[in-house]
Amino acid sequence: MPSSRTPSSRSPLSRLLTALLAGVLVGLVVAAVALPGNLLFGFAARSALGAYQDLPDMLATPATPQRSYLYASDGTTLITTFYDVNRTDVPLTEIAPVMRQAIVAAEDRRFYDHGGVDLRGMARALVSNVTDGTTQGGSTLTMQYVRNVLKNDPNLTAEERRAATEQTVGRKIQEIRYANSLERELGKDEILNRYLNIAYFGSGAYGVAAASERYFGKPPADLTLAEAALLAGLVQSPEAYSPIDGDPEAALARRAYVLDSMAATGVITAEEAAQAKAEELKLDPTGQPNGCTAAPDGDDTGWGFFCDYLRQWWLTQPAFGDTAEERDQALRRGGYTVVTTLDPDVQATAQQQATSVYDYDNERALPIAAVEPGTGKVLAMAVNRHYSVDANPDGQANHPNTVNQLVAGGGGVEGYQAGSTFKLFTMLAALENGRTLSTGFDAPTRLPTRYPADSGDATCDGRWCPANANPAWMDGYRMMWDGFGRSVNTYFVWLAEQVGQDKVVEMAQRLGITFRSGADADFAENNAADWGSFTLGVAATTPLDLANAYATVAAEGVHCAPTPVESVTTPDGTRLPVGDPTCERVLDADVARAATDAARCPVGQQSAFGQCNGGTATAVNSLLDGRPAAGKTGSSERAATESFVGFTPQVAVAGIAANPDDPTDSVGAAVQARVISGVARVIATAVDGEEVAQFTAPSRDLVGIPTRPSPRPAPRPNPGPESTDESQTQRADILRWLQGRRG
Known part of the structure; x- marks a missing residue:
C-alpha cells in the first residue's frame, strides 16, 4: 500500500x-x-x-462470500438480499476504466x-x-x-x-x-479484477460493485473519474476515510492524492485531475436490504412473510448443505440469484385487500395466500402485519409486527379453523367411494349423530346434534350441488357418516392439509373415525394449505408441493436442480372434476348439469365477470373465523379472517362478505390478461342423473350468514369425550 x-x-x-x-x-x-x-x-x-x-x-x-439476491417472478423486481458480507462480484468489463x-x-x-x-x-x-x-x-x-x-x-x-x-x-x-x-x-x-471484487471500501461495502452502489447508487460501470478516485482512496483506511461513516474531508484529501497519482502516471491529464478535484462531494447512499425484515426503498409490500417462507424452504434443501446451518450460510454467502414465484401484482392486490379489511394495528388479521394449480407455485402471501425480527418477545401479541408465520403456519402458529371449506374433503371422499353428485338426503334442521356429546348447544340426548344455520334456506332434500352451494351442515355430517370420517380426514391430508395443532394431530392419528365435526372445519389450517388443497382440485387431482422458487443460479450462471414442481396424482381426474362442478354452486355459477340452486358467495360471479370459477365459504363457531377459498383452472386463493392471538374472539359474520370480495379480487388480478379457461365437466358416472335433467329453479341468493352458534360443534365437548375414551 x-x-x-x-x-x-x-x-x-x-x-x-x-x-x-x-x-x-x-x-x-x-x-x-x-x-x-x-x-x-x-x-x-x-x-x-x-x-x-x-x-x-x-x-x-x-x-x-457474496450476497444472494431474491427477485420476484418477473426476474427484475428485487425482494431483498441476504449477506454476511455485502459483496457482489462483477467482471472487469463491468467496471469503468x-x-x-x-x-x-x-x-x-x-x-x-x-x-x-x-x-x-x-x-x-x-x-x-x-x-x-x-x-x-x-x-x-x-x-x-x-x-x-x-x-x-x-x-x-x-x-x-x-x-x-x-x-x-x-x-x-x-x-x-x-x-x-x-x-x-x-x-x-x-x-x-479479483482485487477489485474483494477489497473493502468501508461502510460495509466489500468489492467495487457494492461500494459503487453504497456510495453513489449506481453500478461500477457508470462511475465518473471523481467517483472512481474517491473509492480508490478509501481502501487504505476504509473506516477512517468513509465519507458516510468516517471523515468526508479526509476522503476528499485522499481523492486528491489519487487524482494527482493518476496524472503522474499519465492516464489522465493535469487539467482533468484539477477539474475532478474541484467537484463537490456528491453521495447517493444506498443501503442493501438484508434478510426478510427490510422492504426495498421503504415500500411496504408485505413481502416479508413470503421471504420468510422461502428462507424456511431453503433450509430444507440438501442442495445447499448437509445441515440447516450450512444451508443458511450458503444463502448468506453463496452469491445466488433466486427468482421466486411471487407475482408482484398479485401480491400487491392481496396486501391491499388484507389491509382494507383490517389495518396493521388491528388485533384481527386476514392472511391471504395464492397458489398456481398444477405447479404449486406460491404467487402471493399477504397479511395486515409488518414482518419484523424485533417483534414477539415473550408475551407480545402478533400485531402490528410479528416474526410468526401467519400465512403458512409453523413456528408455533397452528393456523385457524376454516369452517365449511372442509366440506370439500367430505364430498371428495364420498365421490371416490362410490357416491355420485346426485346423492340425496332430506336434510333436517338438526341431525342426531352417533357421536357422543355430554353438553353444549349442539347436543341432544347425549349425542352430538349439529344444526343448520338457516333452516328456511338450508333444510330439505339436498344433493351435493345444493348441499355444497348452500353449505348445509346436516347434509354433509350425514354424508361423512355414510362414507366414514377416517376417509374424510385422510382425504384432507392427501391434499396437503397439515395438522400443526397437537390435539388435531392426535385426532387424525388415533380418532379419525370418530371425528364427527371434522367435516365442519374444526381443525386448524392455514390459508396456504387451504389454497393448495383447492388448487389440487383445480388441477384435476394433481397435488403439487407448494414452492416459492422459480430458479436458483450460482454466481457463474449454473442453474441448480431445485425449485422444480414436485407433483403427484392424488385424485382421479373425474372425481376432481365432479367436486369442481358442485363447487361452482357457492359462487353463483351453474354446474355443467344445471343443478346449482343457490350459493353463499354469489358475488364472486360478478366480481370475476362470469369467468369460470368455483369455491367455498366457511364460518367457525360464533364467527371466530370467516373464510373463503376460490379457484379457477389457473389460480387458487384462500383468506381466513381471525384473531391470531385469541381464537375465541369473534370477527363477526358480516366480515365474510369482505373476505369473499378480497379473495375474488386477488383471483381477478391473477387471471387478468390470461385466456379464459374452462372447467371440464365430469363424466355421467359420477353425476348419477338422467341425460336430460329436469330444469331446476333459478339460483336464489343466500338470505343470511351460513353459520349460527349451533352451526359448528362445541369443540370442547368432543375434546372431553375423546379424553374420556383415552382415559
Whole structure:
C-alpha cells in the first residue's frame, strides 16, 4: 500500500526482525539493479517462491462470500438480499476504466511492471521503517489480494484467519511467495479484477460493485473519474476515510492524492485531475436490504412473510448443505440469484385487500395466500402485519409486527379453523367411494349423530346434534350441488357418516392439509373415525394449505408441493436442480372434476348439469365477470373465523379472517362478505390478461342423473350468514369425550 507515516510503537525484537528482512530484500534490490528482470524473477521462482500448484485452494479458486439476491417472478423486481458480507462480484468489463486506473494509481503504480512483488518499493519501505521509525507499506495489489483472500476465506476459523494475516516476517515471506506464484499463472487483468471484487471500501461495502452502489447508487460501470478516485482512496483506511461513516474531508484529501497519482502516471491529464478535484462531494447512499425484515426503498409490500417462507424452504434443501446451518450460510454467502414465484401484482392486490379489511394495528388479521394449480407455485402471501425480527418477545401479541408465520403456519402458529371449506374433503371422499353428485338426503334442521356429546348447544340426548344455520334456506332434500352451494351442515355430517370420517380426514391430508395443532394431530392419528365435526372445519389450517388443497382440485387431482422458487443460479450462471414442481396424482381426474362442478354452486355459477340452486358467495360471479370459477365459504363457531377459498383452472386463493392471538374472539359474520370480495379480487388480478379457461365437466358416472335433467329453479341468493352458534360443534365437548375414551 502507499506510504502512510505514523509513530512507531513496535518492540525492539520486531524492529530487529524487520531490519533483517530489509537486509535480505536490499540484497535482492541490488540484484534487481544488476540483473534483467526476467532473470531475477526466474531465480526467485526457482529458489524460494514455489509453484502455482502449491497454492492453497482458497487462493487458486477463492471462495469469497457474496450476497444472494431474491427477485420476484418477473426476474427484475428485487425482494431483498441476504449477506454476511455485502459483496457482489462483477467482471472487469463491468467496471469503468477510470476505476481500474484509479486503484492502480492509488495502490500500486508499478502493477503492470512487476511480477507480484515490487522489491524496490518493499525495500524502500522497509529501510524507511528501520531508519526513521515510521511505518510504510510495500505490498503490491497482488499481495493485498492474497491477504484479503486469507482474511475472508469462509472455510477458516477466526483464529486461522488471524494467523494467516498476522504481521510477522514468516507471514510476509509466505505472502510474497503466493503473490509471485499467482502472477505466473494469472493475467494482470484477472488479478486486478479479483482485487477489485474483494477489497473493502468501508461502510460495509466489500468489492467495487457494492461500494459503487453504497456510495453513489449506481453500478461500477457508470462511475465518473471523481467517483472512481474517491473509492480508490478509501481502501487504505476504509473506516477512517468513509465519507458516510468516517471523515468526508479526509476522503476528499485522499481523492486528491489519487487524482494527482493518476496524472503522474499519465492516464489522465493535469487539467482533468484539477477539474475532478474541484467537484463537490456528491453521495447517493444506498443501503442493501438484508434478510426478510427490510422492504426495498421503504415500500411496504408485505413481502416479508413470503421471504420468510422461502428462507424456511431453503433450509430444507440438501442442495445447499448437509445441515440447516450450512444451508443458511450458503444463502448468506453463496452469491445466488433466486427468482421466486411471487407475482408482484398479485401480491400487491392481496396486501391491499388484507389491509382494507383490517389495518396493521388491528388485533384481527386476514392472511391471504395464492397458489398456481398444477405447479404449486406460491404467487402471493399477504397479511395486515409488518414482518419484523424485533417483534414477539415473550408475551407480545402478533400485531402490528410479528416474526410468526401467519400465512403458512409453523413456528408455533397452528393456523385457524376454516369452517365449511372442509366440506370439500367430505364430498371428495364420498365421490371416490362410490357416491355420485346426485346423492340425496332430506336434510333436517338438526341431525342426531352417533357421536357422543355430554353438553353444549349442539347436543341432544347425549349425542352430538349439529344444526343448520338457516333452516328456511338450508333444510330439505339436498344433493351435493345444493348441499355444497348452500353449505348445509346436516347434509354433509350425514354424508361423512355414510362414507366414514377416517376417509374424510385422510382425504384432507392427501391434499396437503397439515395438522400443526397437537390435539388435531392426535385426532387424525388415533380418532379419525370418530371425528364427527371434522367435516365442519374444526381443525386448524392455514390459508396456504387451504389454497393448495383447492388448487389440487383445480388441477384435476394433481397435488403439487407448494414452492416459492422459480430458479436458483450460482454466481457463474449454473442453474441448480431445485425449485422444480414436485407433483403427484392424488385424485382421479373425474372425481376432481365432479367436486369442481358442485363447487361452482357457492359462487353463483351453474354446474355443467344445471343443478346449482343457490350459493353463499354469489358475488364472486360478478366480481370475476362470469369467468369460470368455483369455491367455498366457511364460518367457525360464533364467527371466530370467516373464510373463503376460490379457484379457477389457473389460480387458487384462500383468506381466513381471525384473531391470531385469541381464537375465541369473534370477527363477526358480516366480515365474510369482505373476505369473499378480497379473495375474488386477488383471483381477478391473477387471471387478468390470461385466456379464459374452462372447467371440464365430469363424466355421467359420477353425476348419477338422467341425460336430460329436469330444469331446476333459478339460483336464489343466500338470505343470511351460513353459520349460527349451533352451526359448528362445541369443540370442547368432543375434546372431553375423546379424553374420556383415552382415559
